[in-house]
Amino acid sequence: xxxxxxxxxxxxxxxxxxxxxxxxxxxxxxxxxxxxxxxxxxxxxxxxxxxxxxxxxxxxxxxxxxxxxxxxxxxxxxxxxxxxxxxxxxxxxxxxxxxxxxxxxxxxxxxxxxxxxxxxxxxxxxxxxxxxxxxxxxxxxxxxxxxxxxxxxxxxxxxxxxxxxxxxxxxxxxxxxxxxxx
Amino acid sequence: xxxxxxxxxxxxxxxxxxxxxxxxxxxxxxxxxxxxxxxxxxxxxxxxxxxxxxxxxxxxxxxxxxxxxxxxxxxxxxxxxxxxxxxxxxxxxxxxxxxxxxxxxxxxxxxxxxxxxxxxxxxxxxxxxxxxxxxxxxxxxxxxxxxxxxxxxxxxxxxxxxxxxxxxxxxxxxxxxxxxxxxxxxxxxxxxxxxxxxxxxxxxxxxxxxxxxxxxxx
Numbered sequence: 038x039x040x041x042x043x044x045x046x047x048x049x050x051x052x053x054x055x056x057x058x059x060x061x062x063x064x065x066x067x068x069x070x071x072x073x074x075x076x077x078x079x080x081x082x083x084x085x086x087x088x089x090x091x092x093x094x095x096x097x098x099x100x101x102x103x104x105x106x107x108x109x110x111x112x113x114x115x116x117x118x119x120x121x122x123x124x125x126x127x128x129x130x131x132x133x134x135x136x137x138x139x140x141x142x143x144x145x146x147x148x149x150x151x152x153x154x155x156x157x158x159x160x161x162x163x164x165x166x167x168x169x170x171x172x173x174x175x176x177x178x179x180x181x182x183x184x185x186x187x188x189x190x191x192x193x194x195x196x197x198x199x200x201x202x203x204x205x206x207x208x209x210x211x212x213x214x215x216x217x218x219x
Numbered sequence: 220x221x222x223x224x225x226x227x228x229x230x231x232x233x234x235x236x237x238x239x240x241x242x243x244x245x246x247x248x249x250x251x252x253x254x255x256x257x258x259x260x261x262x263x264x265x266x267x268x269x270x271x272x273x274x275x276x277x278x279x280x281x282x283x284x285x286x287x288x289x290x291x292x293x294x295x296x297x298x299x300x301x302x303x304x305x306x307x308x309x310x311x312x313x314x315x316x317x318x319x320x321x322x323x324x325x326x327x328x329x330x331x332x333x334x335x336x337x338x339x340x341x342x343x344x345x346x347x348x349x350x351x352x353x354x355x356x357x358x359x360x361x362x363x364x365x366x367x368x369x370x371x372x373x374x375x376x377x378x379x380x381x382x383x384x385x386x387x388x389x390x391x392x393x394x395x396x397x398x399x400x401x402x403x404x405x406x407x408x409x410x411x412x413x414x415x416x417x418x419x420x421x422x423x424x425x426x427x428x429x430x431x432x433x434x435x436x437x
Contacts, residue, residue, distance in 0.1 A: 038317065038318075041317065042293070042319070044330065045293075045330040045331045046319070046326050046327060047326055047327075047328075047329045047330060049321070049325040049328075056329075057329065071315075074288065074289030076289050077263060077290075080263060080289075081263070084334060086330075147303060147306065148306070148318070149302050149303065149306065149319065149320055150319050150320070150326075151299060151320040151321075152319055152321035152322075152325055152326040153297065153299070153320055153322065154322070159322075
């Protein structure tokens with residue numbers, strides 16, 4: 038995870054009003070060189086929260102960024118190189134991000150921050166699924182096959198049922214067209 | 220000539236991650252068909268929501284070029300296995316995206332708002348019972364709830380928030396998602412749209428729709 042991404046991430050825990058910037062817990066940092074694009078840096082400069090970038094770069098062990106920066110500094114090659122290095126070449130590989138308000142820890146493994154919330158943190162119910170892959174593939178196939186003609190299926194089901202008993206039909210069909218729902 | 224799309228043999232896999240399929244290929248075909256426009260568009264930030272195996276975002280990175288051109292990629296998925304598989308797929312092709320395990324773009328919506336020039340989404344569009352939506356693992360790759368629209372309807376406002384003024388969105392939809400209705404809904408948000416690729420298979424009829432902000436209509 039580059040510090041660019043750290044600069045774009047906020048805590049998403051329900052009820053947090055200012056979740057930026059996230060704190061950084063460092064276990065492992067890696068450096069990966071990438072070619073410098075002055076155009077990109079000049080364009081992105083105004084979108085970067087400078088203090089957050091300075092603090093993040095210090096947290097991962099790079100102390101070369103000036104405390105303050107303004108657009109006039111973008112004329113300096115040296116400034117661009119430092120800005121580029123901090124923003125794009127330092128990766129938080131292992132560690133965590135911390136919500137500044139609640140202290141909630143978002144782990145970072147293999148360079149990937151995990152911003153997924155538990156149920157009570159987002160207030161939306163997400164059940165777990167324990168079915169096997171094969172079963173799921175079958176369900177998927179079945180759904181794809183049938184989903185396009187749900188209304189037709191509904192009618193067919195109603196007609197089938199009509200042969201036996203009409204009273205059971207109303208439970209199954211509300212399409213408004215077939216005898217069951219009429 | 221270098222490959223312009225991801226190579227299947229280099230795409231990583233996991234039992235809980237959706238493998239590239241007709242829908243993925245149709246989306247990449249749409250991007251290829253629009254390639255000259257995409258290059259001319261000079262995007263700075265590209266993003267995929269629901270990156271799965273990484274086939275699509277890797278293909279986008281290969282066909283657009285990379286850091287050298289000042290283009291940066293973000294990809295998210297609600298399935299952490301998928302995000303790891305995407306990382307492996309991208310590494311195998313020598314390209315990079317910033318990856319985040321998250322629900323749609325949760326955590327990015329404040330600071331990345333208005334910065335994304337290209338967004339690609341192959342959402343879970345298969346109509347399923349509503350209680351299958353939002354589950355863990357591979358089911359999150361397709362379970363779309365009623366009309367397959369539950370997740371799509373949550374993604375569109377997020378896309379609208381993240382897209383830049385010149386932002387484009389490429390969205391995979393199924394006939395049963397009511398693509399026309401989607402286009403009309405997006406028109407109310409100020410977007411024009413066009414079907415870039417239409418493909419019918421035995422199983423499904425796919426549309427890849429491109430959306431862009433329509434300033435003429437304002």
